[in-house]
Amino acid sequence: MAQRDRTTGSHRAAPEHTHPDDVPVQTALAALADPVRLTLVRELAGSDDWSRTCGSFDVPVGKAALSHHFAVLRGAGIVEQRDEGPKRVNRLRRDEFEGRFPGLLGLVLRADGQA
Amino acid sequence: MAQRDRTTGSHRAAPEHTHPDDVPVQTALAALADPVRLTLVRELAGSDDWSRTCGSFDVPVGKAALSHHFAVLRGAGIVEQRDEGPKRVNRLRRDEFEGRFPGLLGLVLRADGQA
DNA sequence: CGGGGTGTTCGATGAAAACCATACACTCGC
């Protein structure tokens, strides 16, 4: 019982996740309406699942703020995290999120850098 | 020149509009990520174009705040306003906005009240 | 078991945004 995972040996407090289905539209929009988080999502979208650690993103904020942003994205059902040794790797919840908010993800990704 | 409109006789400062095409995704998301504005958009979606005056919406804020919210929606290319006598009537820019952010509007409208 | 690497938590700070009350501007009907 409660035997720890051998492959991803980690018994750190597992990150709390919210399934997209339990996320209000407003929360999802608010989560994506931030430049830093938008960058995270986009960079994540261009990478393989579980291939990026939290610290591997190119954003102009400190560790603390970064950690906070990931918590927000988790709470909005946009990303999933898993502990892998000392690191925490990420995955974009493409399908689940798409099921809840069809088109939204594609919208912010295709997103024309601006204008 | 500059003959005033006869039908909607008004020479008040015309409200400034931003076309959806000139709106950054972030701005659009931020505009919709507010409970009051979301209510405005939804109520507006359930009414005929130009049928609703600013004051005719059921939101728990004062006139000043309301006016501000409409300005934000205008700046995000979501609503269009026109002066009609002493009143200012509204219209949801369905098609134009849909062209710029396909699916987004439908998403916030279908929006399951919550969860 | 000690230390480097990684990420979270805490407390505080600063900026942005929502809000209100008041005062003003404009249109219309009398």
Place this chain on the structure above:
DNA sequence: GCGAGTGTATGGTTTTCATCGAACACCCCG
């Protein structure tokens, strides 16, 4: 023109949120 009705602008308060620095927790490697 006055006065009611409608919306905007201004100034100031409150709340919210992004951010940082520092302290802490955890994992691994030697």
